[in-house]
Amino acid sequence: MASLANSKEITRLFQAGADIVMLEVSGLCQAPLCPFSLDDIEKIAASTHEQGKQIFVLADMTVTEDELDRVKKNMERLLSCKANRIVCYDFTFAILAAKAGMANRIIYAPNTLITHSRLANFYKKTGLAGMVVSESLSAAEILSVCKKSEGLEIGAVLSGHREIYRSRRHHVTAYIAHNRIQNPTPEFSSGYAVMEKQRQNSFYPLIENTNGTVIIDAGMSCPDWLTPELAEALTYGFISRRNIELTDYIEMLNKIKSTVLLQKTGDVS
Amino acid sequence: MKPELLAPAGDIEKARFALIYGADAVYLGAREFSLRARATGFSMEEIGAITEFAHSLGKKVYIACNSILHDDDLPEFSAFLEKLATIPIDGVIASDPYVIELVLKTTAIQVHLSTQMSTTNSELCEFWQNQGVGRIVLARELGMKEIRTIREKVTSELEVFVHGGMCSAYSGRCLLSETMTGRDANQGDCAHSCRWEYELYHDGELIFDDFLIAARDLSSIRQIPELMEIGIDSLKIEGRMKSIHYVATITNAYRQLIDDIEKAVPIDFSKYEKMIARAENRFSGPAFLAGANPEIMQMHADDEKFPEQDFSAVVRGFQNGKTIVEQRNRFSVGDTLELFSSKGLTGVFKIKTITDDVGNTLDVANHPMQKLYLDIPFSTNPYDILRRLDQ
Numbered sequence A: 001m002a003s004l005a006n007s008k009e010i011t012r013l014f015q016a017g018a019d020i021v022m023l024e025v026s027g028l029c030q031a032p033l034c035p036f037s038l039d040d041i042e043k044i045a046a047s048t049h050e051q052g053k054q055i056f057v058l059a060d061m062t063v064t065e066d067e068l069d070r071v072k073k074n075m076e077r078l079l080s081c082k083a084n085r086i087v088c089y090d091f092t093f094a095i096l097a098a099k100a101g102m103a104n105r106i107i108y109a110p111n112t113l114i115t116h117s118r119l120a121n122f123y124k125k126t127g128l129a130g131m132v133v134s135e136s137l138s139a140a141e142i143l144s145v146c147k148k149s150e151g152l153e154i155g156a157v158l159s160g161h162r163e164i165y166r167s168r169r170h171h172v173t174a175y176i177a178h179n180r181i182q183n184p185t186p187e188f189s190s191g192y193a194v195m196e197k198q199r200q201n202s203f204y205p206l207i208e209n210t211n212g213t214v215i216i217d218a219g220m221s222c223p224d225w226l227t228p229e230l231a232e233a234l235t236y237g238f239i240s241r242r243n244i245e246l247t248d249y250i251e252m253l254n255k256i257k258s259t260v261l262l263q264k265t266g267d268v269s
Numbered sequence B: 001m002k003p004e005l006l007a008p009a010g011d012i013e014k015a016r017f018a019l020i021y022g023a024d025a026v027y028l029g030a031r032e033f034s035l036r037a038r039a040t041g042f043s044m045e046e047i048g049a050i051t052e053f054a055h056s057l058g059k060k061v062y063i064a065c066n067s068i069l070h071d072d073d074l075p076e077f078s079a080f081l082e083k084l085a086t087i088p089i090d091g092v093i094a095s096d097p098y099v100i101e102l103v104l105k106t107t108a109i110q111v112h113l114s115t116q117m118s119t120t121n122s123e124l125c126e127f128w129q130n131q132g133v134g135r136i137v138l139a140r141e142l143g144m145k146e147i148r149t150i151r152e153k154v155t156s157e158l159e160v161f162v163h164g165g166m167c168s169a170y171s172g173r174c175l176l177s178e179t180m181t182g183r184d185a186n187q188g189d190c191a192h193s194c195r196w197e198y199e200l201y202h203d204g205e206l207i208f209d210d211f212l213i214a215a216r217d218l219s220s221i222r223q224i225p226e227l228m229e230i231g232i233d234s235l236k237i238e239g240r241m242k243s244i245h246y247v248a249t250i251t252n253a254y255r256q257l258i259d260d261i262e263k264a265v266p267i268d269f270s271k272y273e274k275m276i277a278r279a280e281n282r283f284s285g286p287a288f289l290a291g292a293n294p295e296i297m298q299m300h301a302d303d304e305k306f307p308e309q310d311f312s313a314v315v316r317g318f319q320n321g322k323t324i325v326e327q328r329n330r331f332s333v334g335d336t337l338e339l340f341s342s343k344g345l346t347g348v349f350k351i352k353t354i355t356d357d358v359g360n361t362l363d364v365a366n367h368p369m370q371k372l373y374l375d376i377p378f379s380t381n382p383y384d385i386l387r388r389l390d391q
Helices: A009-015 A038-050 A065-080 A092-099 A119-125 A139-147 A171-178 A228-233 A246-264 B012-020 B044-056 B071-084 B097-106 B122-131 B144-153 B176-181 B221-230 B244-262 B269-277
Strands: A002-004 A020-024 A054-059 A085-088 A106-108 A130-132 A153-159 A162-167 A192-196 A204-209 A212-217 A236-239 B004-009 B025-029 B060-065 B091-094 B111-113 B135-137 B157-164 B198-202 B205-210 B217-219 B234-237 B311-319 B322-327 B336-341 B344-350 B354-356 B371-374 B385-388
Touching: A009 A020, A009 A038, A009 A246, A020 A038, A038 A054, A038 A065, A054 A065, A065 A092, A065 B122, A065 B144, A085 A092, A092 A106, A092 B122, A119 A130, A119 B097, A130 A236, A139 A153, A139 A228, A139 B071, A153 A246, A162 B176, A171 A204, A236 A246, B004 B012, B004 B244, B012 B025, B012 B044, B012 B244, B025 B044, B044 B060, B044 B071, B060 B071, B071 B097, B091 B097, B097 B111, B097 B122, B122 B135, B122 B144, B144 B157, B144 B221, B157 B221, B157 B244, B221 B244, B221 B269, B234 B244, B244 B269, B244 B336, B244 B385, B311 B371
Parallel strands: A002 A020, A020 A054, A054 A085, A085 A106, A106 A130, A130 A153, A153 A236, B004 B025, B004 B234, B025 B060, B060 B091, B091 B111, B111 B135, B135 B157, B157 B234
Antiparallel strands: A162 A212, A192 A204, A192 B198, A204 A212, B157 B217, B198 B205, B311 B322, B311 B385, B322 B371, B336 B344, B336 B385, B354 B371
């Protein structure tokens, strides 16, 4: 599965071997300005389905009480679209989908919280389609979760960016206010990165917007832990993308696919 | 409604101090499955002992089982819970849905949903309430208006953090420590990487360096009346890793404030803030409870603060006309000390003599934990605290 930055990339990603594309949609994502609106989703879903491919929508915002009414309205609209799955970070989306009788379109992807196999029983009862395991699990642990989670789709993040920090706080804004710096920019959306002072040359992209601050680890590597057995057991492998060029991204997509396929035929030198 | 004052207990002594200094309940971690890998943790025997002690005072004990479990932990957790259920504790704080289900299914213990689940809205509260959770610890990112709305919509007990160290990120979702050090915050081993100094770059150019993502501690003396008026059931103090002096001082300040509000005594907030300042050494503020003002929520490299107090000794008893104390920080003959007890500040005196436990007269008490004898010109009780005034 590949994530998508704009509509021109859909064809390129499918040609590159993605089975599913994932869209970020405005109003339901942590980044308030996403490339796709709710209006776009229906049209893109229709053309994607014509190609025999699938479309997933990422709804990765943290839903605070003062956002709840707005999110409920947006979620209602999103559920009426034909997206195959909605991938959510906050369980609120699953609750709202369940109330509309559509929990079976939700994949719960809470980055850190799915850490063992017994959780499958709990989330299956809530009617979810699937869940994405924590990024802190080993390959053996992921395999164990897959084997014990019958009836639930299991995903894992294979490569790409991973969010390592999310806060409702506005850190850069705080610094600017503290130091009385004149700053006309309300958002810090691209080109920003932080480096811990003792770890020279380790840069982590930072994004700050109305929802708060996010820091990501944008490392991109072919997962050497992805064995054919694990690839077979997983329903989805997420290759997420942010701050990564499309050509690098496609290269990684192909590398992962070919590595797993070669291993399957025993043709790895 | 008078809310419960809930204080942290990193070990059995801290638990006793918290209860004596005014907490209605304490929360603590067992040696296993708690979210403070570096706190000592309680054995089953200690949990039993502190529960008995708390219940004898009409108070409660909650056990934090909010570490995120992995497959390997599951058999051990079931055995642990079986043992825990034999002790009449008053609640389990959990974040893992499997743990929540297991506790509800196999024991009669009330479940509190940990702040690690980042419960930020009323839909989530209602969901967990319907699962059987009796109390929800709200996310620390919520503002007062949001808390009020949730209270209006939700019938389960609600708990709000009012004081202590803050996660800068949404609790339970942070991978910063793991990324920087390999230490998993979600398994109780946070390296507090958010409190380090970071450089911010834009397109490769250094913009600034600072404690970029470090949160000020939480302190919400001025927000307590509104939280009480809203009807929050429990007000929580963070700090299982903090000292007995911190636990006693902070707990006592909030105890006095809650009681004074309840008695409709005119409130001078600065009085309670001064009490709290005696134990703090980091800048603090009301964070999201007072609206999201970024500047006052964050630590900066040019901030400086030092504790105003000097925790000198703990009273352990009385013998042959002298008070027995246990030394905690250096003090000398001629120093002026104040006596702090569960009733607040109860006296000031100058040290005339210091004697050790074999009868030697000392000029300076400079050995931590040393048992010493002092002449104190008024009555003292075990668990009273001595603080140095003239530094």
